Amino acid sequence: MGGLEKVFMSEERQHFLDWFFYPRNIAVVGASRNPSRPNFYLFRNLIGLGFKGKVYPVNPNADEIQGIKVYPRLKDIEDEIDLVICAASAPITLDVIKDCVEKKVKGVVIVSGGFSEIGQEGVKSQDEIAHLLKESGIRATGPNTLGPINTSNNLAVSFHPINQLRPGKLAFVFQSGLYEPRLSWIFSDFHLGISKLIDLGNKMDIDETEVLEYLANDPDTETIAIHLENIKGDGRKFLRLLKETSRKKPVVILKSGRTPAGAKAAMSHTGAIIQGSDAVFDAVVRQSGVIRAQSLEEFFELAKAFEFLPPPNNNRIVVATGPGGEGVMAADFCQQSGLSLAELNPETLSKLKPIFPPWEIRGNPFDLGVCLEFHVSEPIFGMFLNSVVSDENVDCVAIQLLVSEWAPVEDFAELFSKAAEKGKPITAWLAGTSEKANNIIEKLEAKHIPVYTSAETAIKVLSALRKYKVMQEQKM
């Protein structure tokens, strides 16, 4: 059971997380009619994106929202309810949870903040809720959370309006809503497709170990990207699982709260208590074959690379730039990240002669800017790419795209995807922004050629892919 067939839970329960990703219906407690309230979008996104199940808005102060009947309380709904999105304020959350228990729902997402992250009083209310749910066998994410997202059944719970979901083979796990203001951007402008996303919030109940285990066995997920502030419960078990999982699927991890200042901030953010030093965590994680991101931006960049590209078979890279000066910097980045500039076959260099200036080719990094000056009307990029990926001394390629008034019009998406058929990962970067550039990026990324904003990133991600492959081979 996987993919679109599994749009809804079957009667026979598979895994408790299926209730979160494949609910037959969802009740949104606290759904709002007012588009200037975040709670409006919790409901609107489900309807707007076409969630393939029933959605019940619950709000004692409204009759209908967007033409759909509103229920004053959860227990007024006649149907059995699979998933409840509880977006009531902290003080009345306990009452909603009591209703959930009475209604025998299968899962709850506790959106509200004001629990363990605010100190002793919040911990007390959170414990009370946890106790109630545990007794009745109802599982929950949060408090202080959003999600889940499942692109296979158009399920997305978010405070921000989402115009489109983009399906892919990557699953995201977050400990907090830092992806939230970026959701639209991830799908629309960053062109990253995902299978599932889950946000754990204060981790009162469901934790990263359970989620990782689920995603490791999820047939729709080929890469897992996890953001964590702390590890809940049995750290060794989680790390063992990370190691096992990364043998099968790449795992990218972003851990914040690395410094004392960050750890203190985490405490008042999700109530997370960070134990042990970051250096120890780092060492263990790297031994597990897990790729660690240093910032949120790097996390997304790496996620895209692992989602789009196969790993290179060895570390020999070809770099081509517009202005030659970028090539010098790119060469620095290659060496710093453990990639070595490929020595091309003399035959390949001969093939390239027609696109080069009338002097001896000295290359890798190659200066395609000079080529363009001398051969303005020729398909430089196509010929170049095609030749280098056919060279057996080349394992991967990073190339700077030039968009100018005078560079020849080449169908980059067509050329790059043809070259990518050789199975060697190709990354690109493009300086600046323009409508023309955005158009090219969109087409290239639709063909799974990632286009970054800098040479550094285009090279760094290839190095990460290579490192993953090496670790995987060592484990065999």
Add this chain to the structure above:
Amino acid sequence: MGGLEKVFMSEERQHFLDWFFYPRNIAVVGASRNPSRPNFYLFRNLIGLGFKGKVYPVNPNADEIQGIKVYPRLKDIEDEIDLVICAASAPITLDVIKDCVEKKVKGVVIVSGGFSEIGQEGVKSQDEIAHLLKESGIRATGPNTLGPINTSNNLAVSFHPINQLRPGKLAFVFQSGLYEPRLSWIFSDFHLGISKLIDLGNKMDIDETEVLEYLANDPDTETIAIHLENIKGDGRKFLRLLKETSRKKPVVILKSGRTPAGAKAAMSHTGAIIQGSDAVFDAVVRQSGVIRAQSLEEFFELAKAFEFLPPPNNNRIVVATGPGGEGVMAADFCQQSGLSLAELNPETLSKLKPIFPPWEIRGNPFDLGVCLEFHVSEPIFGMFLNSVVSDENVDCVAIQLLVSEWAPVEDFAELFSKAAEKGKPITAWLAGTSEKANNIIEKLEAKHIPVYTSAETAIKVLSALRKYKVMQEQKM
């Protein structure tokens, strides 16, 4: 003499670089009529931007370009010529230089590649040209170069169409055209204003020491940003000058060719021979109080920060984010970069109470996302900013902007520039892209509030400003 009065060189020669930045007229040898050739834009930009001097196109195969009379050769021009842009191909460059000598021009920009960067043969032709020019006292940039740019007289020599120049107090020095495809972007979308830009190319004649000395004394330049692949000639003199200059004006440096792979690439790019280890260079540069960028992106980011902002008086920062999870990461970045999270006055916290959720404020980093959920219609950002910059325990602020359907409409540009009047540097970051976001960024940057794409950058640049200030104080 400075600023706009100095639109042209006075008869009394001031400095040989004035012929490059303030020529009375320019001859473009190799100017093209064909918009699909880069040489077209060398001429078109000067006309289109309204260079405040006369421009003579020179091309034996054209009668007129854009309605302007073309001269077959340099010597056919009746006037004295101050600056020649020589964009003829390498083999005929020597002839053009002979014409320059005959015509007694004041300066030459040798655009063509195919000289020292291609090896022995190229070195020979380059030496021949150097000898001729030296004999006649004509100074030159290049070969293998573009520029100069001077925003005070609308002078810009580039292969790429430029729609607008943006004046500012920052001067750029490059060793190669890596800024070239980004020029439009720098002015239009990155909103960075500059005073002057010069590109040194193969540094056959004019070198970084001469340029740095000139810019150190340039009244239009308050910050200097230098890209280098190697240091030509007397390295100790250059480093001494760097140290002296950075006492007066911040100097940001980007040095590529740091690794053996990069050094080799530099050799075949601008013919640069890199001597000495990068570690030694790095140590010396840092002792000089110079800020070193690690990548081209960081170079531009730092340039913007030093152009826009005053340095903070101490290292106590306030951070505010949309989702709290970004605050945890931001706290990590602060600690890693030597900034300390400010402990606010109890009075300030009381002032903030009305915008916070109904539980105890635990802050810095502050989670403005939660505030917005509870006070959807209030001017959260204005009240927050205003309160924290008035606190004497705060030296600088980094704040994440939230652009959403439901966040209150606040005039960020107005609020931020009012807060900036206290003299404490404020940086912002904004996740994602949208027309609404771009509009906000444009308005904020017009008021010199830099908006970056990540918390990491917004914090890192404040740390660099602080480090500059500390070094400056130590030197007093």
